[in-house]
Amino acid sequence: xxxxxxxxxxxxxxxxxxxxxxxxxxxxxxxxxxxxxxxxxxxxxxxxxxxxxxxxxxxxxxxxxxxxxxxxxxxxxxxxxxxxxxxxxxxxxxxxxxxxxxxxxxxxxxxxxxxxxxxxxxxxxxxxxxxxxxxxxxxxxxxxxxxxxxxxxxxxxxxxxxxxxxxxxxxxxxxxxxxxxxxxxxxxxxxxxxxxxxxxxxxxxxxxxxxxxxxxxxxxxxxxxxxxxxxxxxxxxxxxxxxxxxxxxxxxxxxxxxxxxxxxxxxxxxxxxxxxxxxxxxxxxxxxxxxxxxxxxxxxxxxxxxxxxxxxxxxxxxxxxxxxxxxxxxxxxxxxxxxxxxxxxxxxxxxxxxxxxxxxxxxxxxxxxxxxxxxxxxxxxxxxxxxxxxxxxxxxxxxxxxxxxxxxxxxxxxxxxxxxxxxxxxxxxxxxxxxxxxxxxxxxxxxxxxxxxxxxxxxxxxxxxxxxxxxxxxxxxxxxxxxxxxxxxxxxxxxxxxxxxxxxxxxxxxxxxxx
Numbered sequence: 001x002x003x004x005x006x007x008x009x010x011x012x013x014x015x016x017x018x019x020x021x022x023x024x025x026x027x028x029x030x031x032x033x034x035x036x037x038x039x040x041x042x043x044x045x046x047x048x049x050x051x052x053x054x055x056x057x058x059x060x061x062x063x064x065x066x067x068x069x070x071x072x073x074x075x076x077x078x079x080x081x082x083x084x085x086x087x088x089x090x091x092x093x094x095x096x097x098x099x100x101x102x103x104x105x106x107x108x109x110x111x112x113x114x115x116x117x118x119x120x121x122x123x124x125x126x127x128x129x130x131x132x133x134x135x136x137x138x139x140x141x142x143x144x145x146x147x148x149x150x151x152x153x154x155x156x157x158x159x160x161x162x163x164x165x166x167x168x169x170x171x172x173x174x175x176x177x178x179x180x181x182x183x184x185x186x187x188x189x190x191x192x193x194x195x196x197x198x199x200x201x202x203x204x205x206x207x208x209x210x211x212x213x214x215x216x217x218x219x220x221x222x223x224x225x226x227x228x229x230x231x232x233x234x235x236x237x238x239x240x241x242x243x244x245x246x247x248x249x250x251x252x253x254x255x256x257x258x259x260x261x262x263x264x265x266x267x268x269x270x271x272x273x274x275x276x277x278x279x280x281x282x283x284x285x286x287x288x289x290x291x292x293x294x295x296x297x298x299x300x301x302x303x304x305x306x307x308x309x310x311x312x313x314x315x316x317x318x319x320x321x322x323x324x325x326x327x328x329x330x331x332x333x334x335x336x337x338x339x340x341x342x343x344x345x346x347x348x349x350x351x352x353x354x355x356x357x358x359x360x361x362x363x364x365x366x367x368x369x370x371x372x373x374x375x376x377x378x379x380x381x382x383x384x385x386x387x388x389x390x391x392x393x394x395x396x397x398x399x400x401x402x403x404x405x406x407x408x409x410x411x412x413x414x415x416x417x418x419x420x421x422x423x424x425x426x427x428x429x430x431x432x433x434x435x436x437x438x439x440x441x442x443x444x445x446x447x448x449x450x451x452x453x454x455x456x457x458x459x460x461x462x463x464x465x466x467x468x469x470x471x472x473x474x475x476x477x478x479x480x481x482x483x484x485x486x487x488x489x490x491x492x493x494x495x496x497x498x499x500x501x502x503x504x505x506x507x508x509x510x511x512x513x514x515x
Contacts (some may be wrong), residue, residue: 197234
């Protein structure tokens with residue numbers, strides 16, 4: 001029996017972003033603290049971080065740029081070419097992709113008195129750094145599309161009464177070879193995957209202001225280690241992370257590790273990925289008792305959130321194939337090495353009911369299909385992964401759907417990779433993903449993220465989604481709203497694919513290790 005999912009074709013405008021109000025399912029022992037995040041090209045963030053001419057989100061050019069950006073930012077692991085510019089054949093449009101950089105942002109407040117910083121989120125690196133005491137190598141102002149500007153704060157340890165330098169004899173100092181004496185300021189330098197991209201400075205300690213997920217609780221001041229970034233190079237200098245980078249990796253110096261060491265939160269965090277481009281990160285969240293899980297493969301010297309896939313099912317037809325993959329929300333699409341790519345794509349193609357669309361240079365995907373003009377809906381084979389341990393991982397957003405001239409075209413949003421398989425953000429939308437660093441497991445549970453509702457879905461199934469526009473919300477860099485109570489629940493538990501919501505905003509958290 002072949003399983004298909006149903007898609008309703010409805011051409012509507014892109015939805016506006018809602019600020020996520022999400023409360024976690026379970027709170028055990030230590031506290032849970034978090035903040036909202038927004039996609040780089042959401043209406044909220046574009047208002048302060050210009051899009052540098054990015055094509056419309058419902059266009060084939062948009063997807064080409066996103067795929068090109070994946071290869072550029074991920075460096076040698078995905079790159080078939082190494083160009084920072086992409087030019088389209090039908091005109092003179094040129095996009096500077098390296099300026100896109102890390103594409104998910106949140107506001108955090110640091111120090112005493114506190115200052116806000118619009119930081120990029122990155123689970124692939126470990127250090128949280130801010131531009132610091134720099135005169136020529138920091139971005140101090142951002143020009144918005146309308147001509148207005150936003151002044152960015154520059155961190156200064158001397159201006160914060162709770163700041164202190166980290167000495168070279170600290171266990172967190174890894175560059176003691178650069179120290180003049182044990183009591184010297186501990187230096188750091190981090191090189192990232194993107195060519196020529198680095199941050200250099202000294203380590204300091206200060207307070208990060210967090211709000212508990214518990215109702216009516218007071219904010220806490222968590223003492224953390226961060227980098228005073230004196231010099232930034234590469235894509236950082238081009239505006240990829242103009243106001244700092246929030247590292248969420250597995251090493252001891254990352255914020256989740258420090259919060260756990262200080263007894264503030266459990267050594268685990270979750271990220272929720274909704275269809276509408278808003279999300280939430282919560283420190284201390286160990287998930288729920290009914291979530292599905294798989295072990296993490298922790299490999300030195302650069303551990304990543306790596307898991308093992310044991311089976312692939314397409315349209316109900318299952319093939320046994322074991323391979324490792326990195327869960328990388330910092331990559332827009334899913335990249336697979338030859339064997340899993342061939343199994344999924346060829347199985348999908350054999351079961352597809354629509355005519356194969358011959359892709360041109362504007363679409364980066366190999367397997368695309370044209371919907372007949374007289375059809376108001378289409379079906380496509382379901383895709384499901386089985387993880388080590390036996391837990392299933394239904395993929396709710398395996399496609400991108402795009403109008404090309406007078407035709408609706410949908411593509412299987414996976415691409416072939418030479419040496420590493422990456423489960424990208426498109427395969428994670430609709431889930432709350434838990435990175436439990438204490439138990440070394442990755443967990444997931446279905447969630448709509450915007451309301452906090454988690455409801456069981458079965459496969460095959462149909463998930464309906466509202467086409468109503470949510471109200472516009474503003475993005476205030478100086479204030480981040482934290483929900484104080486659980487929103488009302490939704491009774492819908494069906495699964496569908498509506499074009500109005502079929503072009504999900506892409507969440508970008510890098511989970512690849514630094515070089």
